[in-house]
Amino acid sequence: MLQVIQINESQFRDSMLCLRKMGGAHQRAYDESCRIIASLEIGGGENHKLTRHGESRIPHCIKYDISNDAHRLVTVQTDNCIYLLFVGTHDDTEHWLNRHRGLTISCNPETKRVTVTHITQDQPRTKPIVNFAKLTE
Numbered sequence: 001m002l003q004v005i006q007i008n009e010s011q012f013r014d015s016m017l018c019l020r021k022m023g024g025a026h027q028r029a030y031d032e033s034c035r036i037i038a039s040l041e042i043g044g045g046e047n048h049k050l051t052r053h054g055e056s057r058i059p060h061c062i063k064y065d066i067s068n069d070a071h072r073l074v075t076v077q078t079d080n081c082i083y084l085l086f087v088g089t090h091d092d093t094e095h096w097l098n099r100h101r102g103l104t105i106s107c108n109p110e111t112k113r114v115t116v117t118h119i120t121q122d123q124p125r126t127k128p129i130v131n132f133a134k135l136t137e
Helices: 009-022 025-041 089-100
Strands: 002-006 061-066 071-078 082-089 103-107 116-118
Touching: 002 025, 002 061, 009 025, 025 061, 025 071, 025 082, 061 103, 071 089, 071 103, 082 089
Parallel strands: 002 082
Antiparallel strands: 061 071, 071 082, 103 116
């Protein structure tokens, strides 16, 4: 059976609660997300809710249409795990996916340790400069 994991639990939870607080169509998106997540946790398929065009910015990314195609639930499904990444409006999801382009997730089957790697091809990220002389023990 697949294991459902929230990668950044507080960020994902906050995005879910934000939808619930906004009410209306956003509340329905929250309710639908909860239903899809519960179904995934018990091994139920949600293929009929998948977006029509897939996703290429993040490897193994699966997006679900929720609330009449106005909202999305973003997951990565690999290694018998489903990683819950983001939920929000279509525009918020596009923005989130663009900011996290190249994100890869893997899980060590023995230790169950999850590794999140962000690979960029266009703009290298700068490493923070650490002054080891100023570090204290």
